[in-house]
Amino acid sequence: MVIVLDSQVINYSHDGNPEGKPLILLHGNGEDLHIFDELTDSLKNDYDIYRMDSRGHGLSACPKELHYKDMARDTELFIRELAIDKPLLVGFSDGGITALLLAMTRSDLLSGIIVCGANTSPDAFTFSCRREIKRAYKAKCNSGEFQKDLDTVSSEIFAQTGELEKLMLTEPDISTVALSHIKVPALILAGENDVVKLSDTKKTASAIPNSRMEILPGENHESYVIHSTKLEKYIRDFTYSE
Secondary structure, eight states: OEEEETTEEEEEEEEEOTTSEEEEEEOOTTOOGGGGHHHHHHHTTTEEEEEEOOTTSTTSOOOSSOOHHHHHHHHHHHHHHTTOOSOEEEEETHHHHHHHHHHHHHGGGOSEEEEESOOSSGGGBOHHHHHHHHHHHHHHHHHOOOOOOTTTOOHHHHTTTTHHHHHHHHOOOOOHHHHTTOOSOEEEEEEEEOSBOHHHHHHHHHHSTTEEEEEEEEEESSTTTTTOOTHHHHHHHHHHTO
């Protein structure tokens, strides 16, 4: 399904139990809503599940450039346009950043957030991760093979422009003061071997008034999220404790 939100075309899916708890799942950089296929199957009997392809990803339209604030705005408009009543927002990586940004300004729209592997600044990545992102960005910028035509470009082609890497290298810039404005319960998750520094994850959790942090043993940045049902436990525990 598609929806037009302030001229931005967003692809999404709607699954599960319409009488269940509203749940929105947000994927990370370079992915699409299908990373949550298995998780959706495990939750669909009890939750009303929405999954979005972020702008420039999946089957959503590709903008001239990417910014997290625009992704947060897309999510806000999505909730309002579809009249989703106080959803639990679950975001992974870039989706986690989007969840933080939306909760900072529009906590009134949400019942809570679960944030997985989100960073508050580019410097919060480990050195090796940041080096690999820079390497990929330079390779794409130097290839000279792509000419951007936003009327026809697909997300697969858009990914070759370097915009995905540029986003991670230049954004976000989230302060502890801004995080303190989040007024809904928050669960902050990260893998023991995450590419986001543990110090940044701790900073995020400590800055949000009603939050809890859990570092998952043996997991890396994506192992407990992508095509996995491991988040089911945390989502159910979170909603049952509300």
